[in-house]
Amino acid sequence: MSTYHPLSEAQAIEYARHIPQLFQPGSDLTSQEIGDGNLNLVFRISEGATGKSIILKQALPYAKVVGESWPLTLDRARIESEALIIEEGLVPDLVPHVYAYDADLALTVMEDLSDHVIMRRGLIEGNQYPLFAEHIGRFMANTLFFTSDLGKNQQEKKIQQGRFINPELCKITEDLIFDDPYRDAETNNIDAAIRDAAEQLWGDSELHFEVAILRNKFLTSAQALLHGDLHTGSIFIKPDSTKVIDPEFAYYGPMGFDIGAVLANLLLNFAAQEGWSKDDASRSAYRAYLTQTVKDVWTHFEENFRALWNEHGVDRVFAAPGYQDYFLLNLLRDTVGFTGAKMVRRVVGLAHVADIDKIEDAAARERAQRLALTIGTAAIRANRQVTSIDELIAIATRAAERGFVL
Amino acid sequence: MSTYHPLSEAQAIEYARHIPQLFQPGSDLTSQEIGDGNLNLVFRISEGATGKSIILKQALPYAKVVGESWPLTLDRARIESEALIIEEGLVPDLVPHVYAYDADLALTVMEDLSDHVIMRRGLIEGNQYPLFAEHIGRFMANTLFFTSDLGKNQQEKKIQQGRFINPELCKITEDLIFDDPYRDAETNNIDAAIRDAAEQLWGDSELHFEVAILRNKFLTSAQALLHGDLHTGSIFIKPDSTKVIDPEFAYYGPMGFDIGAVLANLLLNFAAQEGWSKDDASRSAYRAYLTQTVKDVWTHFEENFRALWNEHGVDRVFAAPGYQDYFLLNLLRDTVGFTGAKMVRRVVGLAHVADIDKIEDAAARERAQRLALTIGTAAIRANRQVTSIDELIAIATRAAERGFVL
Incomplete structure (x- = not known):
């Protein structure tokens, strides 16, 4: 998984399964790509048994709004993740919690805010x-x-x-x-x-x-x-x-x-x-x-x-x-x-x-x-x-x- | 020579001797430490036969003005060297030419301006x-x-x-x-x-x-x-x-x-x-x-x-x-x-x-x-x-x- 590629929903589930202390081993996980954005894939991964869910956000190497012709650095995933962590240190109640960041996949795993x-x-x-x-x-x-x-x-x-x-x-x-x-x-x-x-x-x-x-x-x-x-x-x-x-x-x-x-x-x-x-x-x-x-x-x-x-x-x-x-x-x-x-x-x-x-x-x-x-x-x-x-x-x-x- | 240490005059000569296309092989070189500064060693290396000379400037890891108690980054030698090179690209007649930069020794070799x-x-x-x-x-x-x-x-x-x-x-x-x-x-x-x-x-x-x-x-x-x-x-x-x-x-x-x-x-x-x-x-x-x-x-x-x-x-x-x-x-x-x-x-x-x-x-x-x-x-x-x-x-x-x- 260490080379960048946009994840499929199945791959997103597999990825989430391997984050420590998040889901039960072997539990039933479902994924839904909910991104409406121009720049990223956004997967919601839910655990059927517990109702627990997380967001897996992956940067795309281009801006969708103008097609693939507008390439964008994947480093923005690092910037987003690091900024969120800095913000969480200052105002923990006002940002989603970050569970993990994967530089290779340009991917941040964070708290699901679907109730908002x-x-x-x-x-x-x-x-x-x-x-x-x-x-x-x-x-x-x-x-x-x-x-x-x-x-x-x-x-x-x-x-x-x-x-x-x-x-x-x-x-x-x-x-x-x-x-x-x-x-x-x-x-x-x-x-x-x-x-x-x-x-x-x-x-x-x-x-x-x-x-x-x-x-x-x-x-x-x-x-x-x-x-x-x-x-x-x-x-x-x-x-x-x-x-x-x-x-x-x-x-x-x-x-x-x-x-x-x-x-x-x-x-x-x-x-x-x-x-x-x-x-x-x-x-x-x-x-x-x-x-x-x-x-x-x-x-x-x-x-x-x-x-x-x-x-x-x-x-x-x-x-x-x-x-x-x-x-x-x-x-x-x-x-x-x-x-x-x-x-x-x-x-x-x-x-x-x-x-x-x-x-x-x-x-x-x-x-x-x-x-x-x-x-x-x-x-x-x-x-x-x-x-x-x-x-x-x-x-x-x-x-x-x-x-x-x- | 790859670990940082402040150069002696003899070491400065040896260093200068190995810079390509500067001095004649085996020629008679003399060195003088002419720094009056607070932050650096400055050696002038001269070739007796030709009168050719260069300046070898090495950053010290502390500010002399207040003794060794004020440590200073050696990275400033990189900054100085890179800034000089940028300046030379823009106004070549108004800065000394840089012959070489050695990151390990925090050292810049440059044009001698002793006639100024x-x-x-x-x-x-x-x-x-x-x-x-x-x-x-x-x-x-x-x-x-x-x-x-x-x-x-x-x-x-x-x-x-x-x-x-x-x-x-x-x-x-x-x-x-x-x-x-x-x-x-x-x-x-x-x-x-x-x-x-x-x-x-x-x-x-x-x-x-x-x-x-x-x-x-x-x-x-x-x-x-x-x-x-x-x-x-x-x-x-x-x-x-x-x-x-x-x-x-x-x-x-x-x-x-x-x-x-x-x-x-x-x-x-x-x-x-x-x-x-x-x-x-x-x-x-x-x-x-x-x-x-x-x-x-x-x-x-x-x-x-x-x-x-x-x-x-x-x-x-x-x-x-x-x-x-x-x-x-x-x-x-x-x-x-x-x-x-x-x-x-x-x-x-x-x-x-x-x-x-x-x-x-x-x-x-x-x-x-x-x-x-x-x-x-x-x-x-x-x-x-x-x-x-x-x-x-x-x-x-x-x-x-x-x-x-x-």
Whole structure:
């Protein structure tokens, strides 16, 4: 089994059988390939007698979304596994447990979270998750703080950074988020109905200037070990539990990129309520839930992050009066900028979100797309001036109330 | 010879003899250990018959400056050798040629530059180097541009960054430049005469705030492969030639740190003219030469850097209107901040500069120290607001004319 090959379901069962202390010897195991993803095989292996199950996730050497023509390093399985283990050390209740990692097969064996749902689906169904903001705020505060120069030995941080050089997956982000949406790129996926709005983006040099600044931060600002792809499709959730999965894009980057990913996906769903809400009242109510969640995510993040800094800060110099406030203000600004960039790419870039794309009514889908673009571009434009998370919420609320410009 | 041990002069000769195509077989070679440094052995091996000579530089596993108690990685020899080779590929006339690198012995064999002098000494002697600004501006523009996301394939840049994780030597900088001078640290080296000025630094929380921002940039801003220690003691010079040596501190960091190192050491010599100039007229004249050089270094750097960007920029997004100006303005600001930090550490930190310390007259030495501190702290305070290199020059000139506040 030591040479890489994509596993069949039968092989996945055989593999799982040999992991120590997991299943009963000789027990009846079944496997199901449940991956909907573009990059991996995902097997759920279940033991009939006990009901016990695990997930076996194997990286594919190419991206399925564009066929086998886009080869991808299998090293991302190592990155995912190591990132999960680091995260588990910091916030054990908020990630799946890793049972084993096999470098040769690019394979991670981890806790099955089938009792959770993918959060994107939960939001599309109109569910509310009152613990989510606390959970994800704590997840981000702990993972970002304790892998940064604020909370980790600074020499060990550099060595860890060297283990999370992730050129290929970073390039996907660099292209699909920080380049293609702002030009007529072949990879773009643009509904004919909003072609005019996309063309406006391509000609907007003020926007391009802000995107260049954000792109540069993504390329050079090695603040902390990011999840790197923290959208609502990377979050398993149920009312009392939140689990962050899939950190294969992990690398040392700007903290605001992770926070912005969470907020962007909440606001994409906010825009998508053009299609999902039954009436104006329920739309207003669900949007109020989402904007309150945006605020709570930031607030929980900030409170946790400041508390960690005050209690576990490793750097004497960073205790200079005013520096923590300065740092958090800049982080908020980065967050708003990345929120905007993450929204725009989900409307005109290669990979969309189900929140919007699954809206059947074409007019409502178009409204949702234009609203998402309006919020996203306004966030990008505002990012270096904002002083409060309320300003991001105001951008969204105003755009929904007054109509959208794109 | 494959296990590490510090070479004797006789062993250095034997080693040099076996490098292919360098010396005549059986020829008469002599060796001299000429290192004045803290971290390395430096042998000059000469061939009597031909006059041909080379330098054999071997890293020591500790820093001599504080005895053997400060162990240092031998991997820095690899970093130095690889950085020199990268630099030679970009600006072949501005670095010594590398003949060989031996990983086991942590040893680099390179071109002998004995016909040059160390620039710090040249400045102390009152020499002028009219080609220096063009040379060093071109050196920095090329090495910084072509190793950055502006001028290098961005995935290859990340991989190269992984080869230049340099935790131990970065820590020296983090401690000695961005921490110790701003507190009563044991490592500090403070003349009793300026104790009051040092104590002012320790209590100045506005200054500490700015230093925290600069420290954070040094820790997280992976813009380009820096030389990392680009003071006038790392530059060999003669009227028609400039050679940059000793890049063992090389790592991916903020570009302004290298440029600031050059400007700081020019301005340290500017301050040191309190002791070296024979009279007011010669002092004014030499200071005018130094400030003109500060301006020319920046100007040559900027012109070269912009030209490279316009001709060889690899990133479409960074061509956004206004972004190049924005980038250069921020780089100027970083440069001014790092200039200040580099000046302060050379007065109150562990490692001083001969420009000031070799002044025999105690009163003149004290004036030079206070002037350097005045310029350095003013540059740190001004860094995030400056819009022109002239403002840095004005800080220095005003401080020299109106007396100093520290």
